[in-house]
Amino acid sequence: MTATNKPDGDLARLHERLAHDAETRALIDVAYRTIDSPVGPLLVAASRHGLVRVAYQSEGFDGVLQTMADRISPRVLHAPARLDGAARELDEYFSGRRTSFDLPLDFALTRGFRAEVQRLLPTIAYGDTASYAELARAAGRPRAFRAVGSACATNPLPVVVPCHRVLRADGTLGGYVGGVEAKRTLLDLEASS
């Protein structure tokens, strides 16, 4: 997938200029960049409507980009400027200076009951946790805790939409899209801030 030939510097500079000009001419449907974080590199992507994807490296960035090309638009470009706000808020979050995100969100990559559950997740306060069963009750389908589990597992906006705050009823961590280690890191961060 990476086929950069010799005039590397020239091409990098041209690619950057292309991102800028394409944004100015409103030609980018999905802009993305990567950021470093205590839970590893994260890919963040924004559609014209808002933040549409946060992805862990373990999810495979190439596959994540391809899915957005298929389901939103193939006009996907590395264009960091559109993600400046998201990058700043994530940075503040990871340094313990931010407890909630104030970003326009686009749930284009999810639908149905999963989307309903994901929209409820931000109601679990920073530093707090809920069980899959509690969330199922809050969603009005108390017996659908398995569906709640898959809603968390397919959350297109982890970290920002806090599926990491959902635990098993017995208090054990349960699974996480970014791996259990990342889930523990986020919960520890929120507990100590």
Place this chain on the structure above:
Amino acid sequence: MVLLPFDAVVREHGAVVLRVCRSMLAVHDADDAWSETFLSALDAYPSLPHDANVEAWLVTIARRKCIDLIRASGRRAVTVERMPETASVLGLPEESAERSASADRVARAVSALPPRQRQAVTYHHLGGLKYQEVADLVGGSADAVRRAAADGIRALRKTMEAER
């Protein structure tokens, strides 16, 4: 087949498009042509047939953008009805690294030619236009273009031999 994210298209074909632009234009203008090529391509990309040859499509756009820039830079405006069909011999992806390096050297040598010779060589030998068509595009007579192309090729041969 699905369309790749456009970003992957830029990374895969950016170098080839740059070589085409540099063979037709001076470096600064080549950058502009490269940008315009990918901006046009980005705009049209979602409607590109999924089985299209993306590189051939991009090279066609690049040649058109180069000719647009040459026209805009004050030459006589002449309508070219269609782009030459000749496939680019520059930077095909399956080339070995060595051939690709030599294509780069040729592109650099071409861009170092005096403007008349560079245009004649590029449009006639690389672009596949007839001498009369080149003359219509850049001005002057077909004979003058033929002489400029011959001088250009001689100069190129000298440069390439000197580099060996």
